[in-house]
Amino acid sequence: MNTRLQNLADTPLQAKVQDVQFIYDRYAGMLLGYIYDVVKDRTLAEQYLNDTFTTVALLADELTKSEENIYRKLQLIARGKLSSYFNTMQQCDISETVKHRPNKYLNSMSERQLQVFCGVHYHGKKINTIAAEMNEPEDVVKKLLKEAFLIIRKSNDARVY
Amino acid sequence: MQEYINSGILEAYVLGCASEQEVQEVLGVKERHPEVKSALLALEEDMERLAGSMAIEPPAHLWPKIADEINEITLRETRQPSIYREQPNYKQPETDNKPQYIDIESEATHMRIHKAWRWVFAAVFVLGKIFLGFAIYYYLENRQMNEQMNELKTELKQLKTTK
Numbered sequence: 461m462n463t464r465l466q467n468l469a470d471t472p473l474q475a476k477v478q479d480v481q482f483i484y485d486r487y488a489g490m491l492l493g494y495i496y497d498v499v500k501d502r503t504l505a506e507q508y509l510n511d512t513f514t515t516v517a518l519l520a521d522e523l524t525k526s527e528e529n530i531y532r533k534l535q536l537i538a539r540g541k542l543s544s545y546f547n548t549m550q551q552c553d554i555s556e557t558v559k560h561r562p563n564k565y566l567n568s569m570s571e572r573q574l575q576v577f578c579g580v581h582y583h584g585k586k587i588n589t590i591a592a593e594m595n596e597p598e599d600v601v602k603k604l605l606k607e608a609f610l611i612i613r614k615s616n617d618a619r620v621y
Numbered sequence: 622m623q624e625y626i627n628s629g630i631l632e633a634y635v636l637g638c639a640s641e642q643e644v645q646e647v648l649g650v651k652e653r654h655p656e657v658k659s660a661l662l663a664l665e666e667d668m669e670r671l672a673g674s675m676a677i678e679p680p681a682h683l684w685p686k687i688a689d690e691i692n693e694i695t696l697r698e699t700r701q702p703s704i705y706r707e708q709p710n711y712k713q714p715e716t717d718n719k720p721q722y723i724d725i726e727s728e729a730t731h732m733r734i735h736k737a738w739r740w741v742f743a744a745v746f747v748l749g750k751i752f753l754g755f756a757i758y759y760y761l762e763n764r765q766m767n768e769q770m771n772e773l774k775t776e777l778k779q780l781k782t783t784k
Contacts, residue, residue, distance in 0.1 A: 477688050488679045490672035510687055517691040529665035536637045565671050580638045587633055602629025609632050612667045
């Protein structure tokens with residue numbers, strides 16, 4: 461019986477890198493844009509992107525075979541990496557967020573919608589935290605979040621038609 | 622169900638800010654109600670749309686760096702002997718009471734040693750040079766003495782023959 465210690469052949473390794481590269485080619489730009497909007501530092505954003513994709517390598521099979529949206533999963537991984545950064549962030553400055561990188565979707569939102577959306581999306585806050593900050597019930601915060609999403613959809617529909 | 626969809630819980634789920642209880646609830650409802658599933662898909666598309674509009678082209682040097690790191694991680698995992706990996710359903714193979722041997726083949730051509738050994742190697746090198754110097758010196762001196770001895774012998778022979 462030959463029980464030599466074996467390394468995996470090159471093929472599965474290359475396959476894994478190719479799987480991740482496929483995801484990277486499609487989503488890295490989106491993810492870098494998101495991370496940059498959170499950290500507002502290009503080098504740091506690239507470092508977080510790097511960390512995110514090395515984690516993606518461990519979950520590549522799960523990501524590609526699952527029916528769930530890949531970008532959402534990637535963003536959740538990135539949010540996990542950013543969790544300690546979120547804790548160090550100051551209060552969400554809405555005008556600063558919109559001024560920093562103007563975007564038609566964000567520009568179309570009201571101040572309250574933006575406060576909720578930016579708080580959740582760019583500052584990693586939970587609904588109950590924002591509700592406490594705004595002194596509003598959680599249901600109202602969720603409604604504002606819903607409205608923010610409707611604006612994103614409507615802005616896109618307006619562009620298409 | 623429309624009320625549930627309009628509540629904003631799906632948006633919180635998509636953005637990853639829903640509580641664990643809400644996540645489980647959404648996943649359960651999603652399986653039972655196709656309209657919730659399609660609402661979630663639409664929200665995920667909205668997220669992608671927003672992300673696409675804010676995308677930044679990653680620098681060209683980033684992917685090779687990530688690929689190297691992935692290779693390193695994967696190799697580190699696969700090189701770990703199987704005995705040290707988690708094997709929840711591991712069963713001892715049948716041995717038939719015969720001794721089991723493991724052939725270990727090392728591919729490395731280099732060895733690593735402690736840095737302290739460099740002083741030992743330096744001392745051995747210097748002492749080697751000193752001994753070599755002494756050896757050459759005594760060899761030359763010995764040769765010179767032999768020549769002198771031979772000269773003296775021939776002189777003595779010459780003296781004896783002249784007498």
